[in-house]
Amino acid sequence: MTRTxxxxxxxxxxxxxxxxPYPGPKGEDIYNNVSRQAWDEWQKHxxxxxxxxxxxxxxxxxxxxxxxxxxxxxxxxxxxxAEGYVQPKE
Incomplete structure (x- = not known):
């Protein structure tokens, strides 16, 4: 079962x-309040x-x-x- x-x-x-993703309170906060989708997007950004x-x-x-x-x-x-970056059209 996937955790939501x-x-x-x-x-x-x-x-x-x-x-x-991090040790300590910051990691716990992200773990409890940020979705996998948002985290993956952050990693790319x-x-x-x-x-x-x-x-x-x-x-x-x-x-x-x-x-x-x-x-x-x-x-x-x-x-x-990122300067000059244009998001691709979907």
Missing amino acids: VHCRKYKEELPGLDRP QTMLINERRLNMMNAEDRKFLQAEMEKFLSGEEYAQ
């Missing part, structure tokens, strides 16, 4: 993650941000930026986009 959560981003019941903005994960400021953007993305708020 009330997704913070999509505001509906959706399949949840299999396990917390995160990769775009890292690549397009040339973020260095060894740099504390870049990690803080990415963490803040993750919070915005997963909460359904306006978040940073």
Whole structure:
């Protein structure tokens, strides 16, 4: 049976993650309140941000930026986009 959560981003019941993506309270919060769909979308968006903005994960400021953007993305708020990126038409 698939575990469902009330997704913070999509505001509906959706399949949840299999396990917390991070240790500690932040991971538990994501596990309990973010759907697998939203998390997968964040992972793709995160990769775009890292690549397009040339973020260095060894740099504390870049990690803080990415963490803040993750919070915005997963909460359904306006978040940073990769510059010049145009979402493909479906």
